[in-house]
Amino acid sequence: MSTWPPGHVIFFSLCVLFVPLAHATAAPALDISTELGIGGWVVPGTFTPLRVEVTAPEHVDGILEVDVPALGGDPPMRHLHAVRVTPGARQQIAFDVIISDPRRPLTLRVRSGRTLLAHREIPVGVQRTAEGVVAALTREAAGLEFLSESSRKLRPAYLGEDALPLRWQSYGAVDLVALRDIDSRALRPAQQQALIDWVAQGGRLLVSARDGGVIPEWLQPLLPARIDAARFSRAPGLPVRLAGLEPLRGGSVVRRAGDAPVAVRGRYGRGIVEVWAFDAFAPSARVWPGRLTLWQSLLAVPRALPLAHEAVAGELPQTRALPGSTQAVLASLSVLYIVALRFVVRRVGGRRGGWIGILATIALFAAVLFTFASGARAGATALAQVSIVESLPTARSARVTTYASLITPYGGDFVIRLPEGAGIRRLGPAALRIIETGRVVEGSAASGHLTLEATQMIALNLPVEARAGGGVLDLVVGGGSTMPVRDAVLYRGRQLYRLSEGLNPGRIRVDPARWERVDRPGVLGGETAGRALEWLFGQLDRAAGADLWLLGRIDDARLEIRLAGGAAGPTTQLLVIPVVVR
Amino acid sequence: MRLNPVARADLRVRLTSPKALGMVTVYLGILAALAFISLPPDLGRLDDLRQEGLLLAFLIVETVLAAYLTSAPACGEIAVEGEKSVWDLAASPFPPGVIARGKVMTSAAFAALLVIMATPFMVVVAGIRGEPLAGVIRAAAVAIPVATTLGSLGSLYAAVYDSDFARSFVHWITLLAVIVGATALPPPWDGISPVRMVVVAVRDGFRPEVLAADALYVIVGFLTILAMSRRIARIRAEARAA
Numbered sequence: 001m002s003t004w005p006p007g008h009v010i011f012f013s014l015c016v017l018f019v020p021l022a023h024a025t026a027a028p029a030l031d032i033s034t035e036l037g038i039g040g041w042v043v044p045g046t047f048t049p050l051r052v053e054v055t056a057p058e059h060v061d062g063i064l065e066v067d068v069p070a071l072g073g074d075p076p077m078r079h080l081h082a083v084r085v086t087p088g089a090r091q092q093i094a095f096d097v098i099i100s101d102p103r104r105p106l107t108l109r110v111r112s113g114r115t116l117l118a119h120r121e122i123p124v125g126v127q128r129t130a131e132g133v134v135a136a137l138t139r140e141a142a143g144l145e146f147l148s149e150s151s152r153k154l155r156p157a158y159l160g161e162d163a164l165p166l167r168w169q170s171y172g173a174v175d176l177v178a179l180r181d182i183d184s185r186a187l188r189p190a191q192q193q194a195l196i197d198w199v200a201q202g203g204r205l206l207v208s209a210r211d212g213g214v215i216p217e218w219l220q221p222l223l224p225a226r227i228d229a230a231r232f233s234r235a236p237g238l239p240v241r242l243a244g245l246e247p248l249r250g251g252s253v254v255r256r257a258g259d260a261p262v263a264v265r266g267r268y269g270r271g272i273v274e275v276w277a278f279d280a281f282a283p284s285a286r287v288w289p290g291r292l293t294l295w296q297s298l299l300a301v302p303r304a305l306p307l308a309h310e311a312v313a314g315e316l317p318q319t320r321a322l323p324g325s326t327q328a329v330l331a332s333l334s335v336l337y338i339v340a341l342r343f344v345v346r347r348v349g350g351r352r353g354g355w356i357g358i359l360a361t362i363a364l365f366a367a368v369l370f371t372f373a374s375g376a377r378a379g380a381t382a383l384a385q386v387s388i389v390e391s392l393p394t395a396r397s398a399r400v401t402t403y404a405s406l407i408t409p410y411g412g413d414f415v416i417r418l419p420e421g422a423g424i425r426r427l428g429p430a431a432l433r434i435i436e437t438g439r440v441v442e443g444s445a446a447s448g449h450l451t452l453e454a455t456q457m458i459a460l461n462l463p464v465e466a467r468a469g470g471g472v473l474d475l476v477v478g479g480g481s482t483m484p485v486r487d488a489v490l491y492r493g494r495q496l497y498r499l500s501e502g503l504n505p506g507r508i509r510v511d512p513a514r515w516e517r518v519d520r521p522g523v524l525g526g527e528t529a530g531r532a533l534e535w536l537f538g539q540l541d542r543a544a545g546a547d548l549w550l551l552g553r554i555d556d557a558r559l560e561i562r563l564a565g566g567a568a569g570p571t572t573q574l575l576v577i578p579v580v581v582r
Numbered sequence: 583m584r585l586n587p588v589a590r591a592d593l594r595v596r597l598t599s600p601k602a603l604g605m606v607t608v609y610l611g612i613l614a615a616l617a618f619i620s621l622p623p624d625l626g627r628l629d630d631l632r633q634e635g636l637l638l639a640f641l642i643v644e645t646v647l648a649a650y651l652t653s654a655p656a657c658g659e660i661a662v663e664g665e666k667s668v669w670d671l672a673a674s675p676f677p678p679g680v681i682a683r684g685k686v687m688t689s690a691a692f693a694a695l696l697v698i699m700a701t702p703f704m705v706v707v708a709g710i711r712g713e714p715l716a717g718v719i720r721a722a723a724v725a726i727p728v729a730t731t732l733g734s735l736g737s738l739y740a741a742v743y744d745s746d747f748a749r750s751f752v753h754w755i756t757l758l759a760v761i762v763g764a765t766a767l768p769p770p771w772d773g774i775s776p777v778r779m780v781v782v783a784v785r786d787g788f789r790p791e792v793l794a795a796d797a798l799y800v801i802v803g804f805l806t807i808l809a810m811s812r813r814i815a816r817i818r819a820e821a822r823a824a
Contacts, residue, residue: 327618330618330706331618334614334617334618334702334703334706335614337610337614337702338607338610338611338614341606341610341699342603342606342607345597345598345603345606346598346603349594349597349598350594350597350598354597358597358695359698362698362699362701362702365702366701366702366705368702369702369703369705369706369709370702370705370706370708370709371709372706372709373705373706373707373708373709373710374709374710374712376710377709377710377711377712413712
């Protein structure tokens with residue numbers, strides 16, 4: 001018998017030992033830097049920006065994974081993004097993550113195939129948590145110290161242009177954005193749009209005049225006053241110099257110094273925009289006690305909350321029956337199997353080699369039944385969704401909140417595709433993987449059902465106003481949008497008016513005799529749309545900002561969450577337009 | 583390879599006799615009904631039920647039924663026409679070891695056949711619940727040795743007890759002791775229970791305690807061969823003495 005020489009054995013063992021080591025050392029050394037939160041602050045439960053910057057000495061083609069731990073035993077949320085770095089170049093990746101347990105770190109990994117290229121933990125810590133953030137775009141990193149005396153745990157964040165979020169969802173933790181040094185060349189269009197969208201749906205924006213400062217063109221439609229920065233002058237009794245402020249339509253002067261406006265406040269969409277005639281971050285202003293009243297007044301203005309709330313998801317179906325036909329086919333196949341097997345066993349059971357026939361019959365039926373059962377399982381995965389589209393007329397846009405009920409029998413896996421620009425939040429325990437580059441969400445819900453919330457902004461120009469006079473009310477519908485609106489109703493104080501003639505551009509006379517009381521459930525039907533509309537009436541009773549509301553159903557593919565196969569399931573899209581009576 | 587003549591004759595009878603076919607049909611009918619019951623019309627309302635619980639229940643019932651249907655014909659509780667008992671075979675020219683091994687092989691083959699016949703229903707339950715089929719295979723690896731051993735014991739009882747009542751009584755005592763009694767034992771002794779073995783094998787894989795229990799059943803099967811051989815030799819000796 002031949003044996004291996006000992007030298008060969010040692011050589012072979014060393015090869016086996018060093019192959020994994022060689023693989024490990026072959027991985028390129030990645031340089032990864034991260035920036036979590038607005039100025040490092042995190043508000044648990046809200047979208048929080050996470051920026052990751054990757055550089056590598058050689059070409060890297062891989063996947064960046066970010067695991068965000070959840071409270072209790074819930075599975076973490078995993079965000080994935082493709083990483084493609086060439087030598088010397090850097091890649092910036094922005095995520096919006098929801099941190100629910102700040103005590104546990106986020107985990108970041110970069111993989112290329114099965115090779116782990118980098119692994120690091122991003123600590124959060126309760127010391128970085130806040131109840132809200134005041135973000136200031138200024139090169140003077142001072143002036144917000146007074147926030148430490150606030151009854152809420154508000155924290156200041158002095159930012160540069162590159163730190164402003166790229167998506168409006170990232171402003172979830174922000175109470176107020178103050179702009180002082182605005183270099184439009186350093187702001188990307190996505191950052192500009194994110195700020196505009198956030199303000200339009202209820203954000204608070206302060207623009208502080210500065211000697212020599214220029215208001216960029218993209219910001220001007222939001223402002224309630226025109227700033228004349230070339231006309232800075234000293235006001236009597238104030239330690240600060242004031243720029244000229246000329247209030248525009250809708251702007252109201254909050255404070256004056258003599259005849260000169262010091263602060264002008266207005267609305268943009270559902271948000272609050274205030275312009276100050278002085279440099280709020282200048283050293284002279286920082287020692288002026290009068291500025292505190294202005295800051296506190298602005299921070300005290302109530303923010304408009306979205307009408308949409310996760311409670312409306314309760315109107316969606318949460319179960320789906322296994323079709324009777326599926327049950328019947330399964331039962332028939334089972335009976336057929338027993339009969340066929342009995343026949344085969346009787347015919348060939350006693351013969352030589354008969355067991356082959358028996359096993360073939362069993363294998364055939366096992367394959368057929370497994371295929372059918374798996375198909376029935378996959379076919380039972382369903383989606384139902386309701387979208388609340390809140391029109392923001394002055395911003396010519398709408399905030400869309402979609403609640404999707406994902407029914408996955410027996411906790412099966414699912415793949416869904418999100419609408420453009422949507423941020424996703426899970427409203428129940430589920431293991432989710434968000435593939436950021438493809439707007440794809442993969443996951444599984446252990447209980448067989450999961451509700452998701454998706455928020456997005458869409459362009460929508462459908463101005464509607466009401467004109468009252470001579471005891472009659474006319475509805476004037478603008479012609480900016482061609483979006484068809486079905487089943488339109490007017491609503492005010494538990495009364496509704498069905499616009500049976502449809503909602504076409506032009507003037508619609510409202511007949512006072514056709515108002516109906518909404519005094520019993522089911523007045524709009526028992527289907528999801530009717531129930532969701534009635535739920536919305538309850539929200540409108542508590543909402544401000546309009547004399548009456550126009551509601552209707554739309555069919556807009558831009559809002560739909562879809563399963564991997566393209567199905568969106570039963571979809572209800574409710575448009576809400578605030579109407580002011582003039 | 584030549585199959586043991588006793589096992590060959592027994593298996594031919596069990597695959598062709600109307601009573602054996604009826605027994606198999608009832609077995610498959612029960613499993614089909616169980617599979618169908620585990621498909622509720624409203625899938626989403628199963629939040630409270632752990633999904634794998636239903637597959638486990640199915641596999642446990644299948645194991646218990648396979649164990650009973652293997653041991654009952656072996657001990658003569660279910661008399662399959664044409665199948666010769668150990669008493670009848672003792673009068674044949676076959677050596678005692680051939681008869682004993684043949685009876686154990688009959689039990690092993692029949693147990694395997696019952697488990698394999700249940701495969702289409704198992705895959706329905708596993709398929710619609712998205713369970714991996716590996717759990718089903720592991721459960722089969724537990725069910726077959728248990729059913730084989732209980733079948734072997736059934737054959738031994740047929741050789742030891744002449745009375746039908748005594749055979750049935752001891753057979754049921756054995757079944758209850760193995761399936762119910764062992765399950766009620768405190769850990770780690772409950773590991774020998776087929777119910778516990780199936781649960782662990784499906785959920786956690788082939789853990790050492792499952793393999794140890796499997797080995798224990800195989801050893802008992804071998805000991806049964808020895809005991810049956812000795813019993814057959816004694817029957818022959820008594821017959822010669824008489």
